[in-house]
Amino acid sequence: MSDEKTLRVAVLGCGSVGSQVVRLLTEQAEDLTARAGARLELAGVAVRRLDAPREAEVPEGLLTTDALGLVTRPDIDLVVEVIGGLEPARELILAALANGASVVSANKALLAEDGATLFDAAANAAGGAGRDLYYEAAVAGAIPILRPLRESLAGDRVTRVLGIVNGTTNFILDKMHTSGAGFSEALDEAQQLGYAEADPTADVEGFDAAAKAAILASLAFHTRVTANDVHREGIAEVTAADVASAREMRSVVKLLAICELRETASGPAVSARVHPAMIPDTHPLASVREAYNAVFVESEAAGQLMFYGPGAGGAPTASAVLGDLVAAARNRISGTRGVADSSYADLAVLPMGETVTRYHVGIDVEDRAGVLATVAAAFAEHGVSIQTVRQEGRGEDAQLVVVSHRATDAQLSATVEHLRGMDIVRDVTSVMRVEGEGD
Structure with missing residues (x-):
């Protein structure tokens, strides 16, 4: 010195x-x-x-x-x-x-x-x-989240970290929810206000959030997780219709970083993913507005904890x-040093197909007898049970909106591909994961 x-x-x-x-x-x-x-x-x-x-x-x-x-x-x-x-x-x-x-x-x-x-x-x-x-x-900028994971919760077993960790995408989705704007309009406003870069790719395609998810998962589960281990989807494909459909379900759409500890046949493993999802408007993360960030932590002893604040800015x-x-x-x-990197658990990172989740699926169908039963049979064929289903419109405008129970992402993806190949299905108009209630 x-x-x-x-x-x-x-x-x-x-x-x-x-x-x-x-x-x-x-x-x-x-x-x-x-x-x-x-x-x-x-x-x-x-x-x-x-x-x-x-x-x-x-x-x-x-x-x-x-x-x-x-x-x-x-x-x-x-x-x-x-x-x-x-x-x-x-x-x-x-x-x-x-x-x-x-x-x-x-x-x-x-x-x-x-x-x-x-x-x-x-x-x-x-x-x-x-x-x-x-x-x-x-x-998450000024929000103290890494030190609590590394030190305050060192005596506990963290099971899940669920967070809004990108202010740009939260601002865009919030504007889509409150004003009914489309993605492009909301992005333009974010850029005008300085919340989005001239090239917003890192934010809207989920790269920024995926890097943060890797860091959160590494700390929470004592396993080295890289950005390449994180399943990533952005918000560019989220439509005003998706947001409106979420609102009808008393839900909001958020870009979430989700890191989970999963029990598998071969032992505990880690799941890490970033994607848009519907969450019920009663969930604490649903009230996170504008460009703010929030991270929701679940652990065995402490229970549920939430960290909230400005996630960016100089x-x-x-x-x-x-x-x-x-x-x-x-x-x-x-003459000392702080807590070092902890990767002793060295858990496997699950591929997205093995992650357990739920889907919200909008299906443009022909309005004729037996359609609902045929669609339900397609879900059942892939081992996916239906939680709710409703029909919107009639005739040429008929659409089924299906929310599944929990299944592997591979099962749900296979179901969607099956639906797209059916004669009675004109189009699968929306596919979005659902988090929160019913997990």
């Missing part, structure tokens, strides 16, 4: 989050010193362009384009990585750990892609003594970064 009473901090990236980290480190210096037990001195800020506009002023002389040189300086104790992406973030984090620094990251994509490499490097840093790798800000995310930074600083002062 460079100074007994001072820890020197390097920040990688000075965009929306990085700027707020720099601002808070500067404005709250005295409070942070009192909380951490040492002065947190900003030693350098690595950026791509020195002349780029920034939300917060960086003290003179601290900006540099040499990120690798910054994190490998012998006087750097703590490194904050908020540049995102896989490279050069991975190289820089590994270099920082090898140099003996503790690291705080908000990089969900890298952690979900190659967390194992980073955790192993943290464990082996400082000649085997180990260094901290904290990443609370990688999931200042909220910087709040989580600074919380980790203070924790890492305290550990450096005391």
Whole structure:
């Protein structure tokens, strides 16, 4: 350590989050010193362009384009990585750990892609003594969810984590629900208000949520889960009719990250998936509006817990970064490290086909005698029982809306394909999973 009473901090990236980290480190210096037990001195800020506009002023002389040189300086104790992406973030984090620094990251994509490499490097840093790798800000912005999973619930058995972890998609679906707008209209509004990027693919196709689901499942079930292990579907195919149908069922449509502990014939296993789903309007997640996030945790002893708050934004995310930074600083002062990565369970990750779920299926059918019985027989043939069925319209406008009981996703998918091949079925107009009541 460079100074007994001072820890020197390097920040990688000075965009929306990085700027707020720099601002808070500067404005709250005295409070942070009192909380951490040492002065947190900003030693350098690595950026791509020195002349780029920034939300917060960086003290003179601290900006540099040499990120690798910054994190490998012998006087750097703590490194904050908020540049995102896989490279050069991975190289820089590994270099920082090898140099003996503790690291705080908000990089969900890298952690979900190659967390194992980073955790192993943290464990082996400082000649085997180990260094901290904290990443609370990688999931759900300011909401404290990772530390409760890693520490507060360490004595419990978590069975399910169900969450709205992407503010952009929640804003879009909320607007579709409240205004009757279609997906494109709601997306346009989200972009105009700054909730969605010009290229919204990572959000609306579920990539962002899938990375977060991998991190949540890894922590909850002590098993290394990557983004590739997570079944992913986005919201681009959700229609105004789907949302209206959910409303008629006293439900709402949300993009959910669902991580579950499942008992199988060969023992416990993990299921991790991201997809739009209908949930009853009485479920706590149904009331999560606009761009907010919420995570619902179920465990054997504690029961049901819910964590709610702003899931993105420069200042909220910087709040989580600074919380980790203070924790890492305290550990450096005391000569310890925080709770390390726990993957002792090493459970199998189930393919989506073996996941147990329910379906809401809209079927455009011919209005003639025996149609309902024929459709019911198709469900029964694949071992799927029907919970509810109703008919909407008559004649050319006749449609059946079927909600199934729980079955494997493979059984339900096979049922839908069977329906699409039937002469009496003009079209399967909607297929959406159902979560919540009846689980």
